[in-house]
Amino acid sequence: MKKTIAVLPGDGIGPEVVGSALRVLDQLAEQFNHQFDYTFADIGGCAVDQHENPLPDQTLEVCRQSDAIILGAVGGPKWDQLAPEMRPEKGLLKLRKELQLFANLRPVTCYESLLDASPLKPERIKGVDFIIVRELTGGIYFGEPRERKGEGGDEIAIDTLTYTRYEIERIVRKGFELAQVRRGKVTSVDKANVLESSRLWREVVEQVAADYPDVSYEHMLVDNAAMQLIRQPAYFDVVVTENMFGDILSDEASMLTGSLGMLPSASLSAVGPSLYEPIHGSAPDIAGTNKANPLATISSVAMLLKYEFGLEEEARVLEEAVSAVLESGVRTADLAKEGEAQASTDEVTDEVIKQ
Amino acid sequence: MKKTIAVLPGDGIGPEVVGSALRVLDQLAEQFNHQFDYTFADIGGCAVDQHENPLPDQTLEVCRQSDAIILGAVGGPKWDQLAPEMRPEKGLLKLRKELQLFANLRPVTCYESLLDASPLKPERIKGVDFIIVRELTGGIYFGEPRERKGEGGDEIAIDTLTYTRYEIERIVRKGFELAQVRRGKVTSVDKANVLESSRLWREVVEQVAADYPDVSYEHMLVDNAAMQLIRQPAYFDVVVTENMFGDILSDEASMLTGSLGMLPSASLSAVGPSLYEPIHGSAPDIAGTNKANPLATISSVAMLLKYEFGLEEEARVLEEAVSAVLESGVRTADLAKEGEAQASTDEVTDEVIKQ
Ligand SMILES: CC(C)[C@H](C(=O)O)[C@@H](O)C(=O)O
């Protein structure tokens, strides 16, 4: 197989973890006789520095012409004081909108060998294996009007949460499809006791569900979901929700296993190439020190192989290598137990390649 | 002291836990020589059944003429299919708006004797003692327009998130004031990298902070806050945030100690009497079985005594009685360890009175 991949390392530890992931991908390509061609492009803070634009046109163009996209991370204190339009995150938000990356998939898996790292008691976290499906191009992130007006105490700021039936149906279907190849259970999260958009959301879920008789589903209020994720995380299979709720719940969920540095994500496009990235941030404090955990990015590449290129076998090999590395005890600082040796980004990468 | 209290037992276990709290309050009144006069009124599902209105005018009137309000809980499956205007929750939302209950205070305290009940490892949860200050009468809960229009796939639902500078300032000040009598640290939670209203929020926090040089503060993004609450709950002192974020985070926080049945809340009014209620719901499944944990409602009464009537000593006595009961091992089903005897609502109440 011959494919082109847009590579957007971004800021902070982005270049390091992406570098690791590409080394692993190269090795896999060789082993399975594929050819992956990379085109690098800037996004986020480094793009602001170089092009005065967190998402330069050429970056968008490179992405559009590729078969898939790998992203590192964006942002850092250096750019925190810039105007909203120049902020690194804006590059990411614009990329999501332009490429219609409507479905953010965030699997949360508990690795047995990392039970220690979890803030939760082992009996609560054991066996956890769910996926959050977050709508990524609608809702309050993009609704209009979003403005400020008036003066003094009456000055008012306005944001708007909108969803069309079409947008909801598209993401809800994705949730049900995923449930079909998983354990067959969808939890749709909303705030239907307060929000008009959630009531439409609930209606659409009811309708879509009728097309998937093999999948069971339920509605859960977002405040209750925030509780249940802690109380009984193993309860969930597929969680589908709107953009802002998904932002909050998926970050909450990412803390359950205690290994943020392990978690991958995919942002699937409705029209073109999809984007794969670790869920952790740019961690400017450890950037350039060869300390970052590359496993989330490597796992994101596994998602890419599976979802984008249909290479199930290759993805499986990669996932197994990640598990094996964890068990071998070669761990970066974020995962190492007290007193244990801390491996560097490169060492962990070497170990994955070896496995 | 002579005071009038509006008592709204509500639905499900509401009447039981409120009944317990009043028994305890009566005993305390006797002991300290106060006179508390109760006027009962309907709210929620029972009000829909009796008056076809989740918040009858006479209930509102009773509240307005009292010095404080005690609420049990509202809602239940019986009323879930009603139109939005007739839903039990609507009664609560309307009450908040009408009485300008703008500041919801939710303390989260870890009781040493309940460490076992927490889903978190004991070393994470030990010493946790923070309070969430949630704005309760603004934001997306009440903003206009909130509507649905269009047809087919283009049908669109709209909710509106608005905040005025005045509304933000009022709640943020409350947060800083509380921090002054606590450990002097405010964490203001927003989503300023996406929302216009959060950017106004952040500005107001900066301004208000200047008036409280003895309080340190920081901004935290809501997704990060959802993570940090699990990772290091003991880090927080006062968390102040807008309505929807507060709804999600305070429910998430309530699960940390593993004892939802313990947690009280106060909703402070800008103009009249304030409202005190347990944060747990109406638990229709155990209603009428004498199994509900009354301690959250009893702790809410302690908050009432302290915040509304300035009776610090009485509040302290009550809080100590609650702690003592926990230590004595007399526990309702939600807290009892496996194999331990489960006390009834009445037994726990008797024990509090005894202590
Ligand atoms: C950077 C920010 C705008 C973004 C979001 O809120 O979507 C991030 O938190 C994420 O979840 O990818």
Ligand SMILES: CC(C)[C@H](C(=O)O)[C@@H](O)C(=O)O
């Ligand atoms: C019942 C519901 C409308 C309410 C809310 O969201 O405010 C509840 O969840 C709460 O937190 O008091």
